[in-house]
Amino acid sequence: xxxxxxxxxxxxxxxxxxxxxxxxxxxxxxxxxxxxxxxxxxx
Amino acid sequence: xxxxxxxxxxxxxxxxxxxxxxxxxxxxxxxxxxxxxxxxxxxxxxxxxxxxxxxxxxxxxxxxxxxxxxxxxxxxxxxxxxxxxxxxxxxxxxxxxxxxxxxxxxxxxxxxxxxxxxxxxx
Numbered sequence: 639x640x641x642x643x644x645x646x647x648x649x650x651x652x653x654x655x656x657x658x659x660x661x662x663x664x665x666x667x668x669x670x671x672x673x674x675x676x677x678x679x680x681x
Numbered sequence: 682x683x684x685x686x687x688x689x690x691x692x693x694x695x696x697x698x699x700x701x702x703x704x705x706x707x708x709x710x711x712x713x714x715x716x717x718x719x720x721x722x723x724x725x726x727x728x729x730x731x732x733x734x735x736x737x738x739x740x741x742x743x744x745x746x747x748x749x750x751x752x753x754x755x756x757x758x759x760x761x762x763x764x765x766x767x768x769x770x771x772x773x774x775x776x777x778x779x780x781x782x783x784x785x786x787x788x789x790x791x792x793x794x795x796x797x798x799x800x801x802x803x
Contacts, residue, residue: 677717679716
């Protein structure tokens with residue numbers, strides 16, 4: 639899939655590094671948009 | 682550098698934003714200036730102490746970013762390479778401005794070879 643370029647991994651939430659605890663609350667079941675949770679550390 | 686560390690095992694309240702020294706790349710490691718860190722169920726298991734870990738520990742098992750230092754014996758990456766992958770066998774260190782990763786656990790991104798200005802960053 640990677641070689642064919644057909645792997646699609648939608649990102650649901652992008653949070654700042656300082657908000658990692660919010661991201662973990664989402665892991666623990668807090669509502670979040672469907673998809674991967676990502677911490678944005680630098681631009 | 683800023684890093685999210687746990688100082689005990691348990692809930693979200695074990696996580697803290699700490700200021701800690703930037704790690705130094707050892708043999709077979711590269712230091713990555715982290716652009717983004719993935720948050721996944723593994724990180725939760727780590728936080729809860731279900732995986733053996735020395736404390737305090739920087740959470741984070743997967744990163745993408747730019748190589749800013751290359752340890753001894755690493756021939757496949759150069760400064761400025763854009764990379765992504767897992768961090769290390771302990772699967773820690775990713776929620777930080779700079780992450781130590783095992784060279785064998787990351788690959789160059791398809792948009793590889795960032796500009797020299799990023800590569801010379803310290």
